[in-house]
Amino acid sequence: MTKALSDVTILDFSHLLQGPFATQLLGDMGANVIKVERPGQGDLFRTMTFFNEWVGGTESPNFLAWNRNKRSIALDLKSPDARAALMRMAERADVVVQNFRPGVMKRLGYGYEDFAKINPKIIYCSGSGYGEDGPYVTRPGQDMLIQGLSGLMAATGQADGPPVPVGAGFADQIGALNMVYSILTALYYRERHGEGQEIKVNLLAGLMQHQMQEYVAVLNFGRDFERPRSGIGHPGMEAPFGAYPTADGWVTIAMSPFKKLVEVLEAPDLAAYDDPAILYGQRDEIWRAIAEHTKKYPTAALMEKMLAADIWCGEVRTHSEAAQDPQVKHMGAITSYEHPTAGNVKTIAPAVSLSKTPPTIERHAPLVGEHTREVLGEFGFSEGEIEGLITSGAAAQAQAEAA
């Protein structure tokens, strides 16, 4: 099958989430992603998990999630021989991706200029928390910290409780998509004009851009959002927008003519609230009044009534419930791949559809150095050169492949 990016080779020095999700998205489109890891431990995400459990007893769900469609080469970045090997590989590479703290790659001899000297057409993309200079340059750039700094947390949750971080990574994934946006833009430009360039992406700017409509409102109106004192779903929105209890769960109700909702709930006591100023000003009181009605119905019955009246609504599902959702099943959103040590790994399929070049899963998330010999061979290293690198400790080949 034709893959859109099959002629794009990426040297991927990234770890944790931002860089790996970005290169996985490019790998899903067929890019030749070569993940450069330190021998032994490899990507730090391999050591992190949820619930203190491991897939197949040994593998991190976090790592498995963001590293399919890549091959791993284990190289000691501090070894001059490894550096020489990487620079030789860079002659044939199109893109370099990295998300170490600012300055680290340059100090090790892997900065943009180092690569551009070898290959002026290289596209070099760095990810950081807050950019590569300025007062926060030495601060750790972790996802939840950026949620707090960017205004997102202060706008989420209820006024009487703490500001609430999202129950999933957020800044990192947006950062990954901004890397993809920038790298693909630069690849297109290179096709047309023959030039490579340096790209810098940071999590804070990305999460601010994500909240552009909230910022435009706050900056131009000169007032901040205030978290509601109820299940209203956005600090700038009026009732009914929010999550409501049912007899056996929760539903969401978004913007819909309020009159219609009053009819569907058979709740004439709510009719008096049907005024834009009241729906905003008394939103918490209205949320509680609506909730008294919604909790009389089981979710399925309430959803049926509301959908019949074209009210914008939905079920609130857990992840395992979502996996059983009829539309999720119809879309084929859940899939799996075989992994040499973890066995069958359930995961999420590529999210987008391209008629001529569909994204696919062709490779499992690799073991550290699973493809060291194979990759070096493809880049023209002789058997003897490969053995020399491995013997000296500059490179390492995973045990698993030898088995």
Add this chain to the structure above:
Amino acid sequence: MTKALSDVTILDFSHLLQGPFATQLLGDMGANVIKVERPGQGDLFRTMTFFNEWVGGTESPNFLAWNRNKRSIALDLKSPDARAALMRMAERADVVVQNFRPGVMKRLGYGYEDFAKINPKIIYCSGSGYGEDGPYVTRPGQDMLIQGLSGLMAATGQADGPPVPVGAGFADQIGALNMVYSILTALYYRERHGEGQEIKVNLLAGLMQHQMQEYVAVLNFGRDFERPRSGIGHPGMEAPFGAYPTADGWVTIAMSPFKKLVEVLEAPDLAAYDDPAILYGQRDEIWRAIAEHTKKYPTAALMEKMLAADIWCGEVRTHSEAAQDPQVKHMGAITSYEHPTAGNVKTIAPAVSLSKTPPTIERHAPLVGEHTREVLGEFGFSEGEIEGLITSGAAAQAQAEAA
């Protein structure tokens, strides 16, 4: 200044958030984005706002946020003359973007096949809530509803309170970035292989992909996340990960050696918790114990102590506080543009940096039909043809330009 996408012309039929954010990102990189709007009201987002206020008294912050770097042409899609004009424009266009409900564009004669007949190299990208077929095809695909269906809301907030939607759009912005990812991939492929194609992006699959590590954990471990009963910041994380009160606000504390935190807080009573199983199993009790200590310090003093010990932490800021943050100022993340009726509009600058082709803001968000004459002229329509379209009502030119 060189712009990476200056030779890419986009006919943009999209409205509200997903499509407009996508085409704005492409416009920031120099694409020639032509926003096709209905005469009169235009994009529905022009009628929606926060706080019941309007920028400059008339303009929607939501619309202003997502529509810079575009020109607007007002055309009545149902008019055969307008359709003929659009198909003539399509001969010279590279990309079509739309996010009407599934089937609408096709019924009106603007489906992928209609454009491909005129221009086989066209790239046609549709956005929807849940894909274009399946059991939810007629359901409204609004952002918060997708948060509920995808498992995100159930994983956010506290166990004793309602599931919490994020205090910002989420699914739509991710959908926009997935459009950009797909369109740029298809443009690159077209450069290499000469073929256009059809792209389909939906919000539900995108938000599931965003939560890939949570899904990999849940699907492979066979257990769902449970919301904490405290300010712990992720349902799968152990203490201290979360938001904590200070004497005058809130701070975030992410993963750090617990021992170091005990020392910094001068809180020997916390030392007994320093065990991975306890930090997860008793996380809510530990959160409360830590909070008793953090609330003794003003935010600035606590941050200084924690950063000195390299604890991963950050301030929790509102949007207007974030605008005053020293790093945000250093990055130049807040900028503005002049708008013909709203005056000076403060907004967020492009989030990414490309050394040779930096994204920039070249145009204000347009009035409905502000560029109808100009755009038709550029596409080779004669003065007489343009007048004919306007006189018949197939097209409209905004008053403002005439002034």
